[in-house]
Amino acid sequence: MIKVGVIGAGFAGSFHARAYAKTPGVEVTMVADRNGDKAGALAAELGARAAADPDAVLCDPSILIVDVALPTPLHPEYAIRALEAGKHVVIEKPLSLSVEEADAIIDAADKSGRYLMVAHVLRFWPEYIAIRKVLQSGRLGRPRIATAHRLCNLPQWASWFRDPTMTGGSVLDLHIHDLDMVNWLFGQPRWVRAIGAQSELGGWDHVITQVAYDTVYASVEASNLMPLDFPFTAGLRVVCDRGVIEYQFRAGGASFESGQPQHYCLIHEPGQPNQPVEFEPGDAFEQEIAYFVSCVERGTPPDIVTADDARLAVQTALAARTSLETGDIVEISSAERS
Numbered sequence: 001m002i003k004v005g006v007i008g009a010g011f012a013g014s015f016h017a018r019a020y021a022k023t024p025g026v027e028v029t030m031v032a033d034r035n036g037d038k039a040g041a042l043a044a045e046l047g048a049r050a051a052a053d054p055d056a057v058l059c060d061p062s063i064l065i066v067d068v069a070l071p072t073p074l075h076p077e078y079a080i081r082a083l084e085a086g087k088h089v090v091i092e093k094p095l096s097l098s099v100e101e102a103d104a105i106i107d108a109a110d111k112s113g114r115y116l117m118v119a120h121v122l123r124f125w126p127e128y129i130a131i132r133k134v135l136q137s138g139r140l141g142r143p144r145i146a147t148a149h150r151l152c153n154l155p156q157w158a159s160w161f162r163d164p165t166m167t168g169g170s171v172l173d174l175h176i177h178d179l180d181m182v183n184w185l186f187g188q189p190r191w192v193r194a195i196g197a198q199s200e201l202g203g204w205d206h207v208i209t210q211v212a213y214d215t216v217y218a219s220v221e222a223s224n225l226m227p228l229d230f231p232f233t234a235g236l237r238v239v240c241d242r243g244v245i246e247y248q249f250r251a252g253g254a255s256f257e258s259g260q261p262q263h264y265c266l267i268h269e270p271g272q273p274n275q276p277v278e279f280e281p282g283d284a285f286e287q288e289i290a291y292f293v294s295c296v297e298r299g300t301p302p303d304i305v306t307a308d309d310a311r312l313a314v315q316t317a318l319a320a321r322t323s324l325e326t327g328d329i330v331e332i333s334s335a336e337r338s
Helices: 011-021 036-046 072-084 099-112 126-137 175-186 284-298 307-326
Strands: 002-007 026-032 049-051 065-068 088-092 116-119 143-151 191-198 204-212 217-223 233-240 243-250 262-268
Touching: 002 011, 002 284, 011 026, 011 036, 011 065, 011 088, 011 284, 026 036, 036 049, 065 072, 065 284, 072 088, 072 099, 088 284, 099 116, 099 307, 116 284, 116 307, 126 175, 126 233, 126 243, 126 262, 143 175, 175 204, 175 217, 175 233, 175 307, 191 307, 204 307
Parallel strands: 002 026, 002 065, 026 049, 065 088, 088 116, 143 217
Antiparallel strands: 143 233, 191 204, 204 217, 233 243, 243 262
């Protein structure tokens, strides 16, 4: 039985903890959160112990996997300490707020010999997986132009999301989902150029970023400035030489899991009726957690999303923020970590 400790009982921590609880051969042993009521409620739901001090998770020798679902500025401290304590670590995205912090976490993982995975959940989302497979098959020819979007209001489940010093603004907290997705589809970006609007607190909370790859251009939009009752909306469209593939999703409420969503994933080919894209249904959160557990069980490092992938996502988002601040095109170096 693999024992897991979850640090952070907020939105992401709750999703992760419930996913571990549904994974065969896994026991959620402890939930830690400085908000004792949150820790207690989630722990009681899962039959785990609650702790107000995250150190209780790090010091428990029975815990093999630590899930860090804390505000982003706390990721480096707790991820590094967990790795140094001999734990395998999952971190909620983004990996960090800077490339330097990302490098410190990855270096700690390399030295520990333990596995590190950042929860870029779109890489486990059935429709995005299916789109990637179609593009890789060559059925539609060469991808030319991609557009992606993710639109909602600021998360309402924690006040710290309003503070751009904690989140990095939408560019690092929300936009990074789709920046990582287009990186996954098209590889190493060459440059970015971004325009956007700032919130009243100074965060770049509505952003449109152009990303240039070797043979593909992507336009990626993200917003946390939508009205409170605006339904969570996301999508991806890729225009290829011989057709178009697209996924559109609109939730039944302001959060992605609310209400009855409207969604479709289709291929459009010349002279053919629209064709649904076949995919294996499943819960992306449960699948990413089950995947990491299987990596630990098999002794195989995660490769669906590597630490360097997560680092590149941070690097791409930071380049977009620099472009927002300067108005310049910002090149993205492909240099490896020092």
